[in-house]
Amino acid sequence: MENFDLVIIGGGIVGTATFSEAVRLGINTCLLEEANDVSAYATKANSGIVHSGYDPIPGSLMAKFNLEGNKMYKDMCKRLGVDYLECGTLTVSNEEGREKLLALKERGEQNGVPGLRIIEKDELRKMEPNLNPNMTIALFAPTGGVVSPYSVCIGLAEEGMINGGTVKLKFKVSSITKQSDGTYVLSDGEKSVQAKYVINCAGPNSSDVNKLVGAKTFDMHYVKGEYILLDKSTKGYITHPIFPLPTPVSKGILANITVHGNIMFGPTAVECEKDDRSVTVESIANIKSQVSGTMDSPNFKKTIKLFAGIRVKAGKDFEIAEDEKNKNFFYAVGICSPGLTAAPAIAKYFIEKLQEKGIKTHKINFKKRTPYINTEHMSEKELDELIKKNPNYGKIVCRCEHISEGEIIDALNSPLKPVSIDALKRRVRPTMGRCQGSFCIPKLIRIMANERRLKKEKVLQDQDGSELVVGDIKKGGPYED
Ligand SMILES: Cc1cc2nc3c(=O)[nH]c(=O)nc-3n(C[C@H](O)[C@H](O)[C@H](O)COP(=O)(O)OP(=O)(O)OC[C@H]3O[C@@H](n4cnc5c(N)ncnc54)[C@H](O)[C@@H]3O)c2cc1C
Structure with missing residues (x-):
């Protein structure tokens, strides 16, 4: 049985942030994740906003970790080599909402959010010309930002791995036994690991x-x-995430930007079962109607994908603590929004608690993660040089996102090796464009099968059981080399 100082359960943003923080302090750490990739649940499908922190109730854990996490994000993204859009956020309203916006501003100031400002009609129109003309006032939060949540999560996992941490995928913790010496043994029914300290970041579970x-x-x-x-x-329809006034259950349906240049509308807030990721006709109608209230002529004809993410709630606040009955067993439960923003601060909190309890840390010879090559943003000269070194960077596989075979092969050989087309998508974006993979999936299957020495019939879309093809219907098709 493998022995670690610390075992973290769950490879969402909270687990991977904690993993990277621990490893960078020299703690012998293992991350256990049930799925075949990190970022498999809430972390892969959310708004990607690094919230400024005006919304949570003052004094709550949400407010504390939101504020602290927000301050850490930009540097963390720089360290990981992932995009961080420093755009600020706007919460917009008509004149009737002025009092509510002022109250939000006051709440934000109580939370310690810097730079909050009420924006009046003319300035607002200059900032966002495509707002619905009824929107005449806004709260601007300059410290809000946007990230690709799964890129941050994968970056944190990779950073931990290249610095000596262990990640075990497809390890669903199904039993935890406390030993007489106070250590814990965690098992998935077949394999087991042991550690003195455990942090449970298992999101929905x-x-x-x-x-x-x-x-x-x-x-x-x-x-x-x-x-x-x-x-x-x-791209360019809006340049900030645009929130309506928040409701008691959510921050409302927003018009949002992604770091890659897409526009996104949502999310709804519908009570559901743990694994219900369906998107309903009623919800789409609701999004369209709400967005049309804040925005002018949103072009829904440009829709390429409908998707859903699931918030996990355990009450009104985050539940983060060491368990009262189980010494050295910590948990993060009910990490709904702003959990993405809060994650680096929650990670820091956990590791500080472990240090107080005497866990040994030491300075490591820190290795910086190498970001994936992105040929789309290279100059022609840079690209020519790269192609001379390796012609695979000149073979375009995903035409919509302009992704070459070289980039895909690099991703397949990255520290946390992707084992499905969706995992590949979260690393270098094939299938993310207009055609949603109609053209490139056959090529991706071939490349993945070749690199992994797999039969193409074994290539997965996502988790086990999602094989994409059953075989050839004719010889010489795109699956053949
Ligand atoms: C629609 C929506 C919009 C949101 N927008 C924002 C936003 O803009 N900004 C923001 O700050 N936050 C936002 N959030 C919140 C944010 O996405 C979550 O707070 C965050 O992703 C939670 O991360 P996590 O690591 O706690 O959980 P998760 O991402 O759910 O990760 C938990 C992991 O644990 C694994 N696991 C579960 N059980 C086991 C087990 N037994 N053994 C091993 N592994 C296990 C799961 O497979 C999963 O990968 C949003 C959430 C949603 C759903």
């Missing part, structure tokens, strides 16, 4: 995982957020 060791349990609720994603030809 975090209360169930607590139950495995007799720790505190929570009444969990799942709230689905559905989205409409437009293609990149809509």
Whole structure:
């Protein structure tokens, strides 16, 4: 059985941020993730906003970790080599909402959010000319930003791995046994690992995982957020995430930007089952109607994808603590929004607690992660030089996103090797464009099968059981070399 100082359960943003923080302090750490990739649940499907922190109730854990996390994000993204858009956010309203916006500003100031400002009609129109003309006032939060959430999560996992941490995928923790010496043995039914310290960041299953060791349990609720994603030809329609006034259940349906240049509308807030990622006709109609209230002529014809993410709630606030009955067993439960923003601060908090408890840390010879090559943003000269070194960078596989075979092969050989087309997509974006993979999936299957020495029939779209093809219908097709 492998022995670690620290085991983290769950490879979402909270787990991977904690993993990277621990490894960078020289803690012998193992991350266990049930799925075949990190970022498999809430972290892969959310709005990607690094919230400034005006929304959470003052004094709550949400407010504390939101503020601290927001301050850490830009440097963290720089360190990881992933995009961070420093754009600020706008919460817009008609004149009737002025008092509510002022109250939000006051709440934000109580939370310590810097630079909050009320923007009046003329300035607002200059900032966002495509707002619905009824929107005449806004709260501007300059410290809000936008990231690609799964890129940050993958970056953190890779950073931890290249610095000596261990990631075990397809390891669903199904039993936790406390030994007489106080250490914990965690098992998936076949394999086991042992550690003195455990941090449970298992998102949707975090209360169930607590139950495995007799720790505190929570009444969990799942709230689905559905989205409409437009293609990149809509880039520039807006330049900030645009929120309506928040409702008691959510931050409302927003018009949003992605780091890659798409426009996105959503999310809804619908109570759901833990694994219900369906998108309903009613919800799409609701998004369209709400967005048309804040925006002028949104071009829904440019829609390329509908998708949903699931918020995990355990009450009104985050539940983050060491369990009262189980020494050295920590948990993060009910990490709904702003959990993406809060993650680096939650990670820091956990590691500080472990240090107080005497976990040994030491300075490591830190290795910086190498970001993926992105030929789309290279000059012609740079690209020519690259192609001379390796002609695979000149073979375009995904025409919509302009991704070469070289970039795909690099991603397949990256530290946390992707084992599905979706995992590849989260690394270098094939299938993310207008055609959503209609043209490139056959080529991706061939490249993945070749690199992994797999039969093409074994190539997965996502998790086990999602094989894409059953065989050839004619010789010489795109699957053949
Ligand atoms: C629609 C929507 C919009 C959002 N927008 C924002 C936003 O703009 N900004 C923001 O800050 N936050 C936002 N959030 C919140 C944010 O996405 C979450 O707070 C965050 O992703 C939670 O991360 P996590 O690591 O706690 O959980 P998760 O990402 O759910 O990760 C938990 C992981 O644990 C794994 N796991 C579960 N059980 C086990 C087990 N037994 N053994 C091993 N592994 C296990 C799961 O497979 C999963 O990968 C949004 C959320 C949603 C759904």
